[in-house]
Amino acid sequence: MYSSATSPTPTTTRTALRPPTAAVGRPGPKQVPPPSRPAAPRAADGRPGDARGQATRTALGLRPAETAGPRLPGARIPAVRPGDGRLLRPPTRPGQPVSQERIDPSALQTPAVRAALAGVARICPAFTPRQVLREGSRHILVAGTIGRAPVVAKCLAPQAVRSEYFEQLVADFHHEVAVYRAFVRHRPPVRLPRLVAADHDRCVLVMERVPGRPAARERHPVNAPTPGEVRALLTAVRTLNLWRPPTDVFQPRLDYQLEIARYHSVGQLTDRDAGDLRGLLHGLGHGPLQLCHGDALLSNMLLAPSGPVLVDWEQAGWYLPGYDLAVLWSVLSGDTAARRQISQLAQSGGTMARDAFLVNLVLVLMREIRLYDVPGAGEEQRIMIRRLYDDAALARRAVRAAVGTR
Numbered sequence: 530m531y532s533s534a535t536s537p538t539p540t541t542t543r544t545a546l547r548p549p550t551a552a553v554g555r556p557g558p559k560q561v562p563p564p565s566r567p568a569a570p571r572a573a574d575g576r577p578g579d580a581r582g583q584a585t586r587t588a589l590g591l592r593p594a595e596t597a598g599p600r601l602p603g604a605r606i607p608a609v610r611p612g613d614g615r616l617l618r619p620p621t622r623p624g625q626p627v628s629q630e631r632i633d634p635s636a637l638q639t640p641a642v643r644a645a646l647a648g649v650a651r652i653c654p655a656f657t658p659r660q661v662l663r664e665g666s667r668h669i670l671v672a673g674t675i676g677r678a679p680v681v682a683k684c685l686a687p688q689a690v691r692s693e694y695f696e697q698l699v700a701d702f703h704h705e706v707a708v709y710r711a712f713v714r715h716r717p718p719v720r721l722p723r724l725v726a727a728d729h730d731r732c733v734l735v736m737e738r739v740p741g742r743p744a745a746r747e748r749h750p751v752n753a754p755t756p757g758e759v760r761a762l763l764t765a766v767r768t769l770n771l772w773r774p775p776t777d778v779f780q781p782r783l784d785y786q787l788e789i790a791r792y793h794s795v796g797q798l799t800d801r802d803a804g805d806l807r808g809l810l811h812g813l814g815h816g817p818l819q820l821c822h823g824d825a826l827l828s829n830m831l832l833a834p835s836g837p838v839l840v841d842w843e844q845a846g847w848y849l850p851g852y853d854l855a856v857l858w859s860v861l862s863g864d865t866a867a868r869r870q871i872s873q874l875a876q877s878g879g880t881m882a883r884d885a886f887l888v889n890l891v892l893v894l895m896r897e898i899r900l901y902d903v904p905g906a907g908e909e910q911r912i913m914i915r916r917l918y919d920d921a922a923l924a925r926r927a928v929r930a931a932v933g934t935r
Contacts, residue, residue: 851886
């Protein structure tokens with residue numbers, strides 16, 4: 530919820546990518562490094578990263594991080610597990626008045642939640658907490674009201690201070706705050722929660738609470754949304770992707786050459802795979818990028834009475850065209866019709882759009898394989914792993930066919 534060719538294309542490459550048979554369950558992913566993000570700039574006073582991190586911890590009112598071992602070069606913040614944290618109460622049903630909710634004193638009195646509420650009170654003294662939506666190791670989400678207006682407060686969890694990825698978590702939170710503020714000046718053509726208040730230094734974000742339910746609560750849902758809901762979600766995503774805000778408002782969020790090299794170095798991509806992807810990237814050259822949500826999972830899309838609402842904008846920025854479509858394709862393994870529709874949308878923009886989608890798809894699938902392919906996996910997880918490898922093989926063949934048309 531609130532809680533990431535110049536010649537014509539042969540017919541064989543334009544056929545929609547077909548998924549393997551869906552499984553009956555979905556396991557939870559492990560935590561591994563996500564795609565690389567641009568390094569955070571040094572502070573204006575020239576302080577090194579450790580000093581900046583300590584200053585941020587102090588501004589958050591949290592204890593200094595415990596001493597940890599040396600950090601491996603190239604280490605990244607692990608991907609967030611969908612549903613990470615305790616869902617203490619079920620979300621409000623669409624259209625249910627906020628006044629019907631009851632305050633859960635025990636959930637609101639945990640040390641982490643009390644620290645989060647203290648940060649919220651600094652920028653919204655009239656905030657009245659109603660329920661804890663999520664208390665995780667990275668973020669805390671508390672639903673409440675300001676007067677009669679329902680809102681949601683998102684805060685960085687105190688546990689995050691002791692994480693080796695603390696600085697990246699802070700950088701992502703700052704980026705989300707910047708995105709919401711940019712949307713105030715440049716309103717996007719899609720529905721999203723309205724910004725109410727934000728404290729950049731203490732990592733507190735207060736936004737409108739939109740009535741609705743997540744399109745799915747799992748990263749790889751067992752039951753896909755209905756065809757009508759899928760069409761509405763794809764329409765919202767495409768509307769965002771076709772929007773052209775000023776280029777200086779957002780920044781590129783993915784280093785494609787670095788990602789290819791990273792997956793190649795760990796053996797997930799063969800020499801031929803890496804060469805094919807680099808060949809497609811070279812053909813794309815300096816083509817136009819596309820504004821993407823960056824974490825277009827079904828769990829980050831609410832089905833509201835007024836239409837789909839996109840939440841969690843930490844990874845929003847410029848990507849190669851079709852990144853959001855690639856994410857949706859990867860998690861809709863049980864919906865052949867939805868995947869066919871996504872593939873058709875990706876190819877409708879021409880050869881370059883198709884090639885960009887294929888590059889995105891391979892990299893997204895490599896990430897998903899790293900999330901699920903862990904030692905000691907159970908039967909359901911092994912089924913998921915086999916399906917992901919089948920999907921990756923299908924994407925590789927499509928990439929090779931695309932390279933052959935150049």
